[in-house]
Amino acid sequence: MAPSIPLNRRHTLNLEDYFAGPRNMDKHSKWPLFMQMHGSILPKMIVPLIWMSAWSACVTCIYEVAKKNIAVNSILLTVLGFVVSTGLSFRGSTAYERYAEGRRFFATLVTSSQALGRIFWIHAKVLPNVDVRKQMLYKISAMNLVVAYAISLKHSLRFEPYTAYQDIEHLVGHLDTFAKSATSTMPLNGGVGKKNFFKSIGDYLGLSFAASNPRKQLKKAEKPLGNLPLEILNHLAVTIDDLVSRGQLPVPMQQTLAYNNLAALNDAYTGCQRVLNTPLPIAYGILFQQITWLYVVLLPFQMVAVLHWITIPATTVASYIILGLLFIGQEIENPFGHDVNDLPLDSYCEQIALDMDIIASHSNYKPEDFFFSSENVPLWPVSGAAADTWLQRSESKLAETIRTKPNKTFEWRRWRGDKLGDEESAKND
Structure with missing residues (x-):
């Protein structure tokens, strides 16, 4: 059996939590919102702000100490400001639209999972002359497949293709899937090498040259990885077919509800894949980066004649505001990753698992009783x-x-x- 891959979960807030996520929604901070660091984009702006402070200091020293007149008319600030504000507005709105759409698909996933759980546990009739224990285990196993589907979708969206993760291996270990076969040839570290100190720091600070390829595990696979969410859907489909053929879902509406919610699970998968694999066209991304950085780089030249030495802190503050909007859009464009402000997919999957347990904890519902x-x-x-x-x-x-x-x-x-x-x-x- 392949070694288990530990989950990247933290239950206490430490320094790493300010750079990696998603943020734990259960934690509560008493600090005013404008003073909170956890969830802020500031940790990933440390390097850009240091660079802009140094750059504005150089420009100011040339103007004040070397007495070189390198100031330019502030009309350029107005013209470029309009272009930058328009671009950042478009960038932010498209990024949040993708974020909200990802949340909407996972809400559909939760709703359909709850419906299928009720179908398997409540609507499916108990067959006479069949061991009740066997039927209960059958229903529980079907509900576990629903949980496994949600977790496999989470891992698929994060380019984690194997089955040896701690939250899913006990749910799909008995299924014959391509991912299970590929897991048997998986490296001991799950294909994820330990990062050195500088790479880890660079990754936390959002430096592009330190970022790892998220599809690295897919490229290093020695066997076909298949499509685990789709394969689990196949197992759910034959489970529903079996319940219908054995007469355990005698009401046609129950059968329709089962198949419709199965289709809704597939719609959630394709929708999430669409959000993941259809980013903003690269031409837009490059242009927004270029015009935004050009704007902040030119700021000291336009302010130094008026603000003099105050140009240094003024440029730093202005850069934080402008670059912050750019970085936020960049972070939430893919809402399924491990950034602080990404969707808490682990919490959604845990909620589905809890919902299945709650549904199964009640048996023999009789309206007369309550x-x-x-x-x-x-x-x-x-x-x-x-x-x-x-x-x-x-x-x-x-x-x-x-x-x-x-x-x-x-x-x-x-x-x-x-x-x-x-x-x-x-x-x-």
């Missing part, structure tokens, strides 16, 4: 009587209470509002 329970108060706030108590009363009394419920509820809410208002006034006094 509708006519002594704890069900169907006519609150008009009446505090439980449902089983109402069964002992007359039909006319029940009908009259239901008919007058809107008026009595209105009066009760007004009374409660007045009471809460009086209590609040008493506290203030």
Whole structure:
């Protein structure tokens, strides 16, 4: 069996968390938003800001110390500023559109997964003369395939093609897939070499020359990798076919619901792949980088005659604002990666797994059991009587209470509002 590849998960906030992600949405910070560093683009702007500070210092020294008049008219600032603002606006809107679209596809994935979980566990009938334990394990295994599909999609979007990852190996180890076969020839480190210190620092700081090729593992594969999400979908398809053929989904609408949600899972996959593999055309990307950097590089020449030595901090602040917008668009353009502001795909997959466990934790749903329970108060706030108590009363009394419920509820809410208002006034006094 191939060695397990550990997940890149951190439960405590350390220095690395400021540069790598995605951000843990469960963590809460009491710092004001403008003072928070975790999730800010500032850590990846350290090198550009240092460079711009040094550049503006050189320009200012030439003007102030060497007495060389290298200042230019600020009209250039106005003309270029309009072009840069238009470009950054377009860059930011297209990047966020891709980010929101990726989130929308994963929301569809969660919805369809919950629906399939209910179909497998609740709608699928128990066959007589068949071991109940076998049927329960059958249903649980089918629900595990739904979880495996979500996790395999996450790894596929991050160019992680194997099955030995800790969060998925126990879910697909019994399936005959291309990825499983390729995993048997996988290097001990999962195809991911340990980065040296300088490469790690460069990667965290967003330096392009230090960035690793995200498709490196795909290129180094010694066997066909196949398409694990698609292969899991195939297993789900034959599972639904089997349930239908054995009569465990007797209602046609249940069958339609099962196949429609299976198709929705496939739509989520193709949609995410479209977002991943259709970036902004490279010509736009290059142009936006060029005009933005040209603008900030020319800033000191246009400010030095007016601001003098203040040109250095002014250029640094202006560069942070302008380059920050550029870097944010660049970071969220691919929302499926490991950047701080990328989508928390691990959390979404964990939520799907939890949903499956919650669905399977309840069995033998019978409406009579919870509708006519002594704890069900169907006519609150008009009446505090439980449902089983109402069964002992007359039909006319029940009908009259239901008919007058809107008026009595209105009066009760007004009374409660007045009471809460009086209590609040008493506290203030």
